Amino acid sequence: MSHPLSQIASQAPFVARHVGPRDDEIAKMLDAVGYESLDALVAAAVPDAIRSIGALDLPPASTEIEALHELRALSRRNQRHTQMIGLGYYDTVTPPVVVRRVLESPAWYTAYTPYQPEISQGRLEALLNFQTMVSDLVGLPTANASLLDEATAAAEAMTLMRRSVRGTTANTVVVDADCLPQTIAVIQTRAEPLGIDVVVADLDGGLPDGDLFGVVVQYPGASGRVRDVRPVIEAAHERGALVAVAADLLALTLLTPPGEQGADVVVGSSQRFGVPLGYGGPHAGYMAVRAGLERGLPGRLVGVSKDASGAQAYRLALQTREQHIRREKATSNICTAQVLLAVVASMYAVWHGPDGLREIAQRVHRHATGLAAALRHGGVEVVHDAFFDTVLARVPGRAEAVVADAADLGVNLGLAGTDLVRVACDEVTTDGDVARVLRAFGVTVDPAPADDGDHDAVPAGLRRSSGYLRHPVFNTHRSETSMLRYLRRLADKDYALDRGMIPLGSCTMKLNAATEMEPITWPGFAGIHPFAPVEQAEGYLALIRQLEGWLATITGYDAVSIQPNAGSQGELAGLLAIRAYHRAGGDDQRDVCLIPSSAHGTNAASAVMAGMRVVVVAAADDGTVDLDDLRAKLDEHRDRLAAIMITYPSTHGVYEEGVTEIARLVHTAGGQVYVDGANLNALVGLAKPGEFGADVSHLNLHKTFCIPHGGGGPGVGPIGVRAHLTPFLPNHPLLPEAGPATGVGPIAAAPFGSASILPIPWAYIRMMGPGGLKLATQTAVLNANYVAARLRDHFPVLYTGRGGLVAHECIVDLRPLTKASGITVDDVAKRLIDYGFHAPTMSFPVAGTLMIEPTESEDKGELDRFCDAMIAIRAEADRVASGEWPADDNPLVNAPHPATTLVAEWAHPYSREEAVFASRSAREDKYWPPVGRIDGAYGDRHLVCACPPPEAFEH
Numbered sequence: 001m002s003h004p005l006s007q008i009a010s011q012a013p014f015v016a017r018h019v020g021p022r023d024d025e026i027a028k029m030l031d032a033v034g035y036e037s038l039d040a041l042v043a044a045a046v047p048d049a050i051r052s053i054g055a056l057d058l059p060p061a062s063t064e065i066e067a068l069h070e071l072r073a074l075s076r077r078n079q080r081h082t083q084m085i086g087l088g089y090y091d092t093v094t095p096p097v098v099v100r101r102v103l104e105s106p107a108w109y110t111a112y113t114p115y116q117p118e119i120s121q122g123r124l125e126a127l128l129n130f131q132t133m134v135s136d137l138v139g140l141p142t143a144n145a146s147l148l149d150e151a152t153a154a155a156e157a158m159t160l161m162r163r164s165v166r167g168t169t170a171n172t173v174v175v176d177a178d179c180l181p182q183t184i185a186v187i188q189t190r191a192e193p194l195g196i197d198v199v200v201a202d203l204d205g206g207l208p209d210g211d212l213f214g215v216v217v218q219y220p221g222a223s224g225r226v227r228d229v230r231p232v233i234e235a236a237h238e239r240g241a242l243v244a245v246a247a248d249l250l251a252l253t254l255l256t257p258p259g260e261q262g263a264d265v266v267v268g269s270s271q272r273f274g275v276p277l278g279y280g281g282p283h284a285g286y287m288a289v290r291a292g293l294e295r296g297l298p299g300r301l302v303g304v305s306k307d308a309s310g311a312q313a314y315r316l317a318l319q320t321r322e323q324h325i326r327r328e329k330a331t332s333n334i335c336t337a338q339v340l341l342a343v344v345a346s347m348y349a350v351w352h353g354p355d356g357l358r359e360i361a362q363r364v365h366r367h368a369t370g371l372a373a374a375l376r377h378g379g380v381e382v383v384h385d386a387f388f389d390t391v392l393a394r395v396p397g398r399a400e401a402v403v404a405d406a407a408d409l410g411v412n413l414g415l416a417g418t419d420l421v422r423v424a425c426d427e428v429t430t431d432g433d434v435a436r437v438l439r440a441f442g443v444t445v446d447p448a449p450a451d452d453g454d455h456d457a458v459p460a461g462l463r464r465s466s467g468y469l470r471h472p473v474f475n476t477h478r479s480e481t482s483m484l485r486y487l488r489r490l491a492d493k494d495y496a497l498d499r500g501m502i503p504l505g506s507c508t509m510k511l512n513a514a515t516e517m518e519p520i521t522w523p524g525f526a527g528i529h530p531f532a533p534v535e536q537a538e539g540y541l542a543l544i545r546q547l548e549g550w551l552a553t554i555t556g557y558d559a560v561s562i563q564p565n566a567g568s569q570g571e572l573a574g575l576l577a578i579r580a581y582h583r584a585g586g587d588d589q590r591d592v593c594l595i596p597s598s599a600h601g602t603n604a605a606s607a608v609m610a611g612m613r614v615v616v617v618a619a620a621d622d623g624t625v626d627l628d629d630l631r632a633k634l635d636e637h638r639d640r641l642a643a644i645m646i647t648y649p650s651t652h653g654v655y656e657e658g659v660t661e662i663a664r665l666v667h668t669a670g671g672q673v674y675v676d677g678a679n680l681n682a683l684v685g686l687a688k689p690g691e692f693g694a695d696v697s698h699l700n701l702h703k704t705f706c707i708p709h710g711g712g713g714p715g716v717g718p719i720g721v722r723a724h725l726t727p728f729l730p731n732h733p734l735l736p737e738a739g740p741a742t743g744v745g746p747i748a749a750a751p752f753g754s755a756s757i758l759p760i761p762w763a764y765i766r767m768m769g770p771g772g773l774k775l776a777t778q779t780a781v782l783n784a785n786y787v788a789a790r791l792r793d794h795f796p797v798l799y800t801g802r803g804g805l806v807a808h809e810c811i812v813d814l815r816p817l818t819k820a821s822g823i824t825v826d827d828v829a830k831r832l833i834d835y836g837f838h839a840p841t842m843s844f845p846v847a848g849t850l851m852i853e854p855t856e857s858e859d860k861g862e863l864d865r866f867c868d869a870m871i872a873i874r875a876e877a878d879r880v881a882s883g884e885w886p887a888d889d890n891p892l893v894n895a896p897h898p899a900t901t902l903v904a905e906w907a908h909p910y911s912r913e914e915a916v917f918a919s920r921s922a923r924e925d926k927y928w929p930p931v932g933r934i935d936g937a938y939g940d941r942h943l944v945c946a947c948p949p950p951e952a953f954e955h
């Protein structure tokens, strides 16, 4: 017997922690699949044409201790100054109870997007709290469950306004010049391919002339100024345009909320609600809309509905807006959002409550007004009279010197031109910080004596009079004991990787190791402002360059950009690079993007955002791209072909033989080849898209490279490109190091996207080494084929490739079973909950099927437990098909069974025992779903997307 695991683990001990099966299990599974060795299995499954030769050229594996040592050294190369730069990023204190019980708790961070709401009630409640918090603070009725950051939220607001505006064909959006610079830049990047004109204007003189469909204003502005936005909103509405206000949530505890001023949309960031700076991300952006626009909201929206017994239950609402169903007509391409960070921000509000938040805001405001008073006293001009936390000081010709002097004192200020310095106060600002700032300005006045004049720099007409966060959840958990128990109670409702496998196809729910996670809360990574001088972020830069290099090696590309903060954003970045490449070559007319019918929904939505027309290529019966149809489409669109977007291995979980031929045909027709690399877990160490014909790919570091899914985000979706596309990678207006000057502009608000979670993939690659990475891929393929082999006699496996093998996932077909018994995919998915499992991916890419991706991290015991459950469920369905159990009353259609069903009257033809203890493992380690099957349609008809009002809790 060979010992592939122990062999590699002798050099790379972490591999034995990351990979689930032991050598004897690998041998048994190989036996069941019919191969001698992992090498033989992979040689049979992976087409020779795409196989890369030799080991990956990566450093040999380190131990866990060594990786942490190296990361510690990198984090020490970052210098942590007092951050007073502002521009949308503020230092904050994550309540320690939230650090321990959420940010560092696998019960929260290893969960998946709550598509199976019955096992996600905890995080759905937390997200509903987030929506309620945003909705209350901004003064609009409906908020979504997070967007990727403030800048992309503003860009989403732009397209929402264009879709929703009535009675105008205007193509212009007006953007307040006092918007955050990164927001303006992201809006410009997104507007260009859509043919939207962006007019950046100082709105003091009113709106510029000409037709417009929307206006974006910042409140307070980037300069700190608080302006009354009512006149702008009224003027815009008079001209038939909509208005989006980018607002600061903390400021809104003191300022009249934009919703009360007539805004149609409010967007922003919830970062300063307890989410570390992290060199720019991840943070949760938000969007709220007025009544009538909710169906056009991008992103996830949590709503209240009811379960089979009529009990209140939460689930994702209005799913039909999303790209999984609407594809190129979707409201947005956003899929992975920022759930974990939205949960942290919501818990910050739960912890502090309305009074606590107001006190924090008042303290911040007092520091700012004290600073302004002292500056004035010392003869420095303060530009704006009305501000919340940010003071803009005019120091003619001295701005750079003041900023440099402050840096010498350990404080980062914002340079806003040769004469202007911006000083932003935040939750952690102290009197000592203010004193240091004054010294940098050369002002010797003590801020305390200046503390006498009018300390309120919020104009009387803009003081908030309405209440907020009155819901009990924001007014109950003041003691740490109460908070601790609330967090535990919510976590206990949910099924995450810390309970059992989550075999979601296309999602790669593998181990998120503790060692990988540890560094992200270290101050050396967490405390860096994204616009800090680059010399202060040396450690980050070194880590980023090294990671980009490793990813280039793994994918065979020439360059990598880690800026995109989700797979969907990587798709957009990659397609924009293709578009820019064609334009640079004078091929402006190339705008057709071919997409196979089986593609992930984000692909089509991203293509539209990149200004392309989607043309669908059919799938052949075996699930591969239909080459005849491809040739026909190429002939038809040859002159206008921009790209083909394919997934490899295909979304059918198969290594397609034809991929090199597809690439050749498309290149011959003048198109570029985009390979969606979300399934890279089937390729690492075996094949490189950059070498088998692709020009660009995005990878999902939150799938293949161990960033946890966080219950629906964060993610990182870097792109790799061949050399000819490198001039068109994303860049950033505030940091030249972020990308080429010739680039397409920023895709995300921060120069390096979600920088603070990059230590996770770094540590994974570092600890696995070339041998470990390859073994992980081989084991993932083995596990998928083992599951396929065990289930094959009970459910047909829909697609296979060479040797009857699948890649890293397999699709089992439930349609024959549905036909025979009436039992649907839904019924099986919900019944799996009774057996203690999270369902596989449902009805993607083929309706009526389940797509199972076990990953390399699951051992044979867990795979067998899952297969046993599936087989038992199949036997249950047979009892329905045979008529033994009625079609409308059996354990499948009634699943899942919460504990409450046991004490209700029991008139079912199966026993209580069969309902909840259907297997031994279900009995020994019972997961109790907190609710029964949820009626999604009911919730969509009666849309409620905030915590039910306090009256509902009064008895």
Ligand SMILES: *Cc1c(COP(=O)(O)O)cnc(C)c1O
Pocket (backbone or CB within 6 Å): 334, 335, 336, 506, 507, 566, 567, 568, 569, 600, 602, 603, 647, 651, 676, 678, 679, 700, 715, 717
């Ligand atoms: C997950 C996935 C995406 C989308 O990635 P997000 O990070 O959720 O935006 C795109 N394509 C495929 C094939 C995927 O599996």
